Amino acid sequence: MSDTPLHLAILVGSTREGRLSPVIARWFIEHVRATADVTVDVIDLAELALPAAMPEVPTAEIVAYRERLAAADGFVMVVPEYNHSFPAALKQAIDFAHGEWQAKPVGFVSYGGFAAGLRAVEHLRGVMAELHAVTMRDTVSFQNAWDAFDAEGQPANPGGSASAAEVMLHQLTWWASALRRARGAEAYTVAPDSQRLVGAA
Numbered sequence: 001m002s003d004t005p006l007h008l009a010i011l012v013g014s015t016r017e018g019r020l021s022p023v024i025a026r027w028f029i030e031h032v033r034a035t036a037d038v039t040v041d042v043i044d045l046a047e048l049a050l051p052a053a054m055p056e057v058p059t060a061e062i063v064a065y066r067e068r069l070a071a072a073d074g075f076v077m078v079v080p081e082y083n084h085s086f087p088a089a090l091k092q093a094i095d096f097a098h099g100e101w102q103a104k105p106v107g108f109v110s111y112g113g114f115a116a117g118l119r120a121v122e123h124l125r126g127v128m129a130e131l132h133a134v135t136m137r138d139t140v141s142f143q144n145a146w147d148a149f150d151a152e153g154q155p156a157n158p159g160g161s162a163s164a165a166e167v168m169l170h171q172l173t174w175w176a177s178a179l180r181r182a183r184g185a186e187a188y189t190v191a192p193d194s195q196r197l198v199g200a201a
Helices: 021-035 060-071 088-095 118-130 158-185
Strands: 006-012 038-044 074-080 105-111 140-142
Touching: 006 021, 006 060, 006 158, 021 038, 021 074, 021 105, 021 158, 038 060, 074 118, 074 158, 088 118, 105 118, 105 158, 140 158
Parallel strands: 006 038, 006 074, 074 105, 105 140
Antiparallel strands: none
């Protein structure tokens, strides 16, 4: 077993002006760093220069982004719900990679209105299953999100939010550790026709 701490990539999944996702991501990252023995790479999609369309040849920005995903043992997506699903920018970012997602766990921190972003999460589960990733059953979810955080960026219900984060992180780190050992023992392979890389038709 490796003594190297698990490395998590946290994707901030909204790029809209005025978005709430950085506030929620900061709270979650602070919680992770205070409670889990992991290293963290924060990938804010709004700060990346990813192209709007799939290029025939990967750009330098796509290559660098995929390298950051490849280095991760697991992922957390901070995702809002837009029209019963997740943002187009996040879907494009997911599609820019393929093998980097495989045999790794994915957790979700969702937010929205009454449904707390859970419809976005359910759509993401199908997408990530297609990419051979393992999604965590439990989520951290914020209902009526604009009222769920105070002026300092802290949850209005800190106990419940922290408890949900603990449950999800326990699942995520368990799977990240188990799958890292498995990938180290044997390469994960998929059928050739499912290896769809950037630039493929």
